[in-house]
Amino acid sequence: MPFSEDSQIDFSSFNPQELIELSYVSKSTTDVGILGLMNLLEDAVHKNKKLGVTGVLFYDSGIFGQILEGYPNCVEPIWNAIVADRRHEEIQVLDIDKLPKRRFSNWSMKFYGSDEISKYVPELKMGLKASENALPSEILTLMRSVGFQSSGNDGQNQTESRL
Numbered sequence: 001m002p003f004s005e006d007s008q009i010d011f012s013s014f015n016p017q018e019l020i021e022l023s024y025v026s027k028s029t030t031d032v033g034i035l036g037l038m039n040l041l042e043d044a045v046h047k048n049k050k051l052g053v054t055g056v057l058f059y060d061s062g063i064f065g066q067i068l069e070g071y072p073n074c075v076e077p078i079w080n081a082i083v084a085d086r087r088h089e090e091i092q093v094l095d096i097d098k099l100p101k102r103r104f105s106n107w108s109m110k111f112y113g114s115d116e117i118s119k120y121v122p123e124l125k126m127g128l129k130a131s132e133n134a135l136p137s138e139i140l141t142l143m144r145s146v147g148f149q150s151s152g153n154d155g156q157n158q159t160e161s162r163l
């Protein structure tokens with residue numbers, strides 16, 4: 001199993017003054033419709049704004065992928081809520097590490113649904129689908145890439161949740 005199955009993270013092992021990046025994939029427990037995704041994003045954006053957490057959320061065919069960026073004491077309560085959330089299961093941490101600079105500094109939670117993934121990161125579609133067998137580092141590289149491509153105002157028409 002290439003992913004860590006342990007969602008327990010020791011946030012105190014990180015310097016509180018340094019940003020961290022936490023990424024994972026998970027499976028939705030219900031058929032998340034557009035309304036479900038909107039509710040989820042509303043929750044996420046509200047709390048992330050309050051805690052200065054930024055990142056990106058992908059959803060395609062029952063699989064979520066997410067990157068969270070922020071200071072350890074801000075990411076921790078959000079992570080605890082995410083882990084306890086019944087809307088998904090089989091959470092597989094891809095990576096957690098310190099982060100020199102935010103990739104999604106303008107987004108409290110940028111969102112890519114199936115159409116945006118097909119258009120902007122088509123390789124990620126396969127990666128998420130085969131997430132149990134795919135390399136975590138490859139999925140993570142693809143998820144991070146949309147941060148780089150969207151850091152400028154490139155006119156893409158995606159669902160965005162700006163800070």
Ligand SMILES: Cc1cc2nc3c(=O)[nH]c(=O)nc-3n(C[C@H](O)[C@H](O)[C@H](O)COP(=O)(O)O)c2cc1C
Nearest residue numbers: 040043044045047048064078081082085087088109
């Ligand atoms: C896939 C997924 C991603 C989520 N991402 C976030 C997030 O980035 N920030 C956040 O605050 N909540 C996120 N949530 C929602 C939380 O699990 C939770 O509902 C929300 O933080 C409100 O929690 P509270 O009512 O305990 O304050 C996510 C939930 C799921 C299923």
